Amino acid sequence: MKRQVRQAAGLLLVLCALSVSLLALASQSSRSTGNHVVVISLDGFGGWALDDPYLPLPTLRKLAATGAASSGMRPVNPSVTWPNHTSIITGVTPARHGVLFNGMLIREPAVPPRIEPWRPRNEMVRAPTLYDAAHARGLTTAQVDWVAILDAPTITWEFRERPEPGGAIAQELVKAGVLSQPDLEGFASKNILWRDEIWTAAAAHILRTHQPNLLLFHLLNLDSTQHRYAPRTPAAMTAMAHLDSQVATILKTIEDTGLAARTTVFVVSDHGFKRVNRVIRANAALLKAGLLEASDGKITRAQAYVVPEGGSALLYVTVPDESGEILAKAREALNGIEGIDRVIEPGHYASLGLPLPSDNPQMGALFLTAKEGYAFNAAIGDPLVIDASEGSLGAHGYVASDPDLRALFIASGRGIARGVQLGEIDNLDVAPTAARLLGVELKGTQGKVLEAALALR
Numbered sequence: 001m002k003r004q005v006r007q008a009a010g011l012l013l014v015l016c017a018l019s020v021s022l023l024a025l026a027s028q029s030s031r032s033t034g035n036h037v038v039v040i041s042l043d044g045f046g047g048w049a050l051d052d053p054y055l056p057l058p059t060l061r062k063l064a065a066t067g068a069a070s071s072g073m074r075p076v077n078p079s080v081t082w083p084n085h086t087s088i089i090t091g092v093t094p095a096r097h098g099v100l101f102n103g104m105l106i107r108e109p110a111v112p113p114r115i116e117p118w119r120p121r122n123e124m125v126r127a128p129t130l131y132d133a134a135h136a137r138g139l140t141t142a143q144v145d146w147v148a149i150l151d152a153p154t155i156t157w158e159f160r161e162r163p164e165p166g167g168a169i170a171q172e173l174v175k176a177g178v179l180s181q182p183d184l185e186g187f188a189s190k191n192i193l194w195r196d197e198i199w200t201a202a203a204a205h206i207l208r209t210h211q212p213n214l215l216l217f218h219l220l221n222l223d224s225t226q227h228r229y230a231p232r233t234p235a236a237m238t239a240m241a242h243l244d245s246q247v248a249t250i251l252k253t254i255e256d257t258g259l260a261a262r263t264t265v266f267v268v269s270d271h272g273f274k275r276v277n278r279v280i281r282a283n284a285a286l287l288k289a290g291l292l293e294a295s296d297g298k299i300t301r302a303q304a305y306v307v308p309e310g311g312s313a314l315l316y317v318t319v320p321d322e323s324g325e326i327l328a329k330a331r332e333a334l335n336g337i338e339g340i341d342r343v344i345e346p347g348h349y350a351s352l353g354l355p356l357p358s359d360n361p362q363m364g365a366l367f368l369t370a371k372e373g374y375a376f377n378a379a380i381g382d383p384l385v386i387d388a389s390e391g392s393l394g395a396h397g398y399v400a401s402d403p404d405l406r407a408l409f410i411a412s413g414r415g416i417a418r419g420v421q422l423g424e425i426d427n428l429d430v431a432p433t434a435a436r437l438l439g440v441e442l443k444g445t446q447g448k449v450l451e452a453a454l455a456l457r
Helices: 002-027 058-065 081-090 130-135 168-175 181-185 193-210 221-229 233-255 283-286 326-332 429-438
Strands: 038-043 072-074 104-106 115-116 141-144 157-159 214-219 263-268 279-280 292-295 298-302 304-308 312-317 340-344 366-370 374-376 385-387 407-414 424-426
Touching: 058 157, 058 233, 058 263, 081 130, 081 424, 081 429, 115 312, 130 141, 130 214, 130 263, 130 429, 141 193, 157 168, 168 193, 214 233, 214 366, 221 233, 233 263, 233 292, 263 429, 283 292, 283 304, 283 326, 292 374, 298 304, 298 424, 298 429, 304 326, 304 374, 312 326, 326 340, 326 366, 366 374, 407 429, 424 429
Parallel strands: 038 214, 038 263, 072 424, 141 157, 141 214, 279 374
Antiparallel strands: 104 115, 263 407, 279 385, 292 298, 304 312, 312 366, 340 366
């Protein structure tokens, strides 16, 4: 009898110990193991910045000195935010991944196309992503203010550009006192500097609390500042210096959580910037040619329409045009307008990494590029070309081969060699390099692994 009691007591102790172990495991289930990659994107941060000794960037310079840096990272066409962020995490051009705008272009008959940003990722991105590959290997993934990523099923934790008030991370931040519920509910209306601060706090919180294997993190204030005041101005440089401090916050969090030895940090940007002196109103030319109709300054009917992307634009024929007459008329209306550099036909799209309209109906019938100092907008007023006004003095979207469009690239931490100067690279190289460091397979990339940057090859 005593022996049976002892056996029962022993079994009870084993069960209690097992229960404690299972509870401990459950409490840690949100924390990842293995290696980690953090991709920090500083929107609009020119690759030239590290070469300016009078621009205070101590954190970025230290990262570059202890890791690998590029003299300039080439963006893809069109050189705007969403296409380039998508290329950074797919390793393919827009001709393959399909994202051509900061959102999805919606086309309807006889009206101007419109861009809708809040469309599910699976409607927009046609190529496998780094976070898809990580998730397929059982790794955890997170995103803060990344783009073309809405409702992505392979993201584990997120704090969106427009966060869901009831979202898990959003509510964790409210509980932690990082922001209030009213501020969360009115998030999109707040100034961009404050939103950058909250996005940084959200990224730090996710790293501390959940320790994802992959974190994608994007900041926007510099882009907004340069659009308004132009690049290389005091306002833009102040925004750059502030971004340096936000990167420092993320690095300190990685150190404090004990993840530094297992983490690789990439600091990148999507594109550089150019100063705008004059603005091209291409749709005003289409209005004069009778291809647009307007009332009270608003377009009521369109046979053709130009969608601007800063230093480039795309022309669409919005009604049936089997004879090609409308396209020919639009081409003639645009011919010779001050500031237009080239009117590029579909036969040249492949050389620019752009899809054919037959492969992707979001692509225009013509691709327009602007000369130095000029940018496109959508207005229809006279005259066709005007001086840029205060608040629209900077732009991107120019042909990606323009040296001013070179972006930032720094990699540091686990697996990265120290003090490597890479020269110019392509942003298509980021995804395959990060995949190598995570130990995942990302198939079909057009970029290459940056072997020269790696300590372990």
